[in-house]
Amino acid sequence: MGEVKSSPPVRPWLADHPSQFLLLERAVEDEYRPRMLQELQRRVDALAESARGSSPACAGCGQQMVCQDVRPVSWLARFGRLRTRVARYRCPACHGECRPLLDLLGVEPGRISGSLARLLALLAVVAPYPLAARLAGLLLGVTISPMGVWRVAQRLGQAAASYSDGLSQYHADSRGEGAPTQAAPATVLLSVDGCSLGMQVRARRRRQTGAERLPPLPALEEGHFREVKTGVLLLPQERVETSPGRRSVVRRFLVSCLGDADAIFHRLYAQLRELGWLGANTMVVIVGDGAEWIWNRATWFIQRCEILDFWHALEHAWDFAHLRYGEGSQQADQWVHQIACDLKAGKVQQVITRLKRLRPQSPQLRESLDSLIHYYSENANRMHYDEYLRLGYGIGSGAVESAHKQVVHARLRQAGMRWSEAGARRLLALRLLLLNDNWSLLDRLRMDSIV
Numbered sequence: 001m002g003e004v005k006s007s008p009p010v011r012p013w014l015a016d017h018p019s020q021f022l023l024l025e026r027a028v029e030d031e032y033r034p035r036m037l038q039e040l041q042r043r044v045d046a047l048a049e050s051a052r053g054s055s056p057a058c059a060g061c062g063q064q065m066v067c068q069d070v071r072p073v074s075w076l077a078r079f080g081r082l083r084t085r086v087a088r089y090r091c092p093a094c095h096g097e098c099r100p101l102l103d104l105l106g107v108e109p110g111r112i113s114g115s116l117a118r119l120l121a122l123l124a125v126v127a128p129y130p131l132a133a134r135l136a137g138l139l140l141g142v143t144i145s146p147m148g149v150w151r152v153a154q155r156l157g158q159a160a161a162s163y164s165d166g167l168s169q170y171h172a173d174s175r176g177e178g179a180p181t182q183a184a185p186a187t188v189l190l191s192v193d194g195c196s197l198g199m200q201v202r203a204r205r206r207r208q209t210g211a212e213r214l215p216p217l218p219a220l221e222e223g224h225f226r227e228v229k230t231g232v233l234l235l236p237q238e239r240v241e242t243s244p245g246r247r248s249v250v251r252r253f254l255v256s257c258l259g260d261a262d263a264i265f266h267r268l269y270a271q272l273r274e275l276g277w278l279g280a281n282t283m284v285v286i287v288g289d290g291a292e293w294i295w296n297r298a299t300w301f302i303q304r305c306e307i308l309d310f311w312h313a314l315e316h317a318w319d320f321a322h323l324r325y326g327e328g329s330q331q332a333d334q335w336v337h338q339i340a341c342d343l344k345a346g347k348v349q350q351v352i353t354r355l356k357r358l359r360p361q362s363p364q365l366r367e368s369l370d371s372l373i374h375y376y377s378e379n380a381n382r383m384h385y386d387e388y389l390r391l392g393y394g395i396g397s398g399a400v401e402s403a404h405k406q407v408v409h410a411r412l413r414q415a416g417m418r419w420s421e422a423g424a425r426r427l428l429a430l431r432l433l434l435l436n437d438n439w440s441l442l443d444r445l446r447m448d449s450i451v
């Protein structure tokens with residue numbers, strides 16, 4: 001420590017006040033926020049006035065509906081709480097009810113609505129709920145609990161998830177119309193991958209009562225994981241080489257779901273149709289690891305090229321090399337390096353022939369070698385790497401692995417996180433909107449009520 005020196009430590013400098021400019025900014029904001037609310041209220045009143053008086057026809061049977069009552073309704077928005085009086089109509093024949101003014105405004109009684117709801121959901125998509133609530137205070141000047149942010153994210157997330165489900169179903173039917181395909185690309189790259197997500201063991205949320213602390217979460221057991229599958233779509237010609245050997249992707253579309261293999265492929269298919277990327281002559285290049293579920297569904301695409309991810313192919317070679325030469329040995333390095341060079345040169349058959357000539361000394365080695373030979377023989381038709389490189393298809397699934405990290409790991413796989421099925425599904429749907437630069441879609445979705 002510096003205690004031998006004579007002069008005492010000096011506190012780092014801190015100004016007595018925020019800068020004048022900061023004070024001006026905040027003063028204007030404080031002054032104008034109530035005026036914004038006033039003006040917004042005035043416009044809501046005007047809209048309510050213009051909608052008054054005309055009784056709607058029943059959506060069910062077409063009969064003229066009758067006004068039942070008019071009640072005060074309020075909701076929370078960006079600049080504060082808004083209020084209006086809302087008429088409720090009832091159909092005398094089928095007893096259906098509606099409140100046309102609320103439908104017109106697109107707000108929900110008593111709830112956070114409009115742009116504030118979307119901004120809170122945006123925070124929840126990038127940060128855990130308690131942090132999102134704190135960000136809401138700092139960025140928006142809004143006081144809200146983590147639970148409040150959670151609720152908004154659930155409602156908008158449900159809307160986004162339902163929309164995406166609906167789109168999948170729509171395009172799964174051949175009568176569903178996609179975007180025009182005149183400008184469809186010659187080649188589309190599709191890669192898929194899966195990772196596991198820790199799920200909640202209990203069926204209900206733990207509730208805090210009084211000051212009592214919540215009991216700790218039980219340890220995760222086997223089987224309390226669900227696989228999240230992610231797929232990436234991109235155009236090979238849009239990949240640019242930023243530095244030799246390093247490709248960065250300009251545009252890519254991510255698809256993700258907590259579901260089975262069919263679900264992710266339905267989503268990928270729907271996204272291709274939405275983009276107009278699946279023309280009559282479009283070649284779909286599918287990159288995957290050895291997983292059967294990928295190749296079984298790849299056959300949905302008539303014009304396709306299947307590629308076994310190059311790094312997965314090498315991983316299997318490493319397994320055998322480590323067993324034969326020892327982990328970290330130079331011989332193992334050299335042996336795998338040779339295989340990598342040969343595979344890149346398109347010599348997969350020569351590699352298999354060479355492997356078959358080996359005479360392993362132990363049963364364990366024999367087993368490992370047989371499995372490697374089997375893996376390469378099974379996938380030989382997906383290992384023409386020289387050709388894929390020449391055609392510009394690429395040979396690795398790096399795009400999907402990094403996408404996976406962005407979609408899932410960065411928000412849903414932080415330390416100790418567990419998810420309910422619905423919670424994960426909703427947050428994934430919102431996260432995809434953000435990462436696909438499609439967030440504004442949320443402006444056109446109605447919040448779903450959740451139970």
Ligand SMILES: [Zn+2]
Nearest residue numbers: 058061091094
């Ligand atoms: Zn009716």
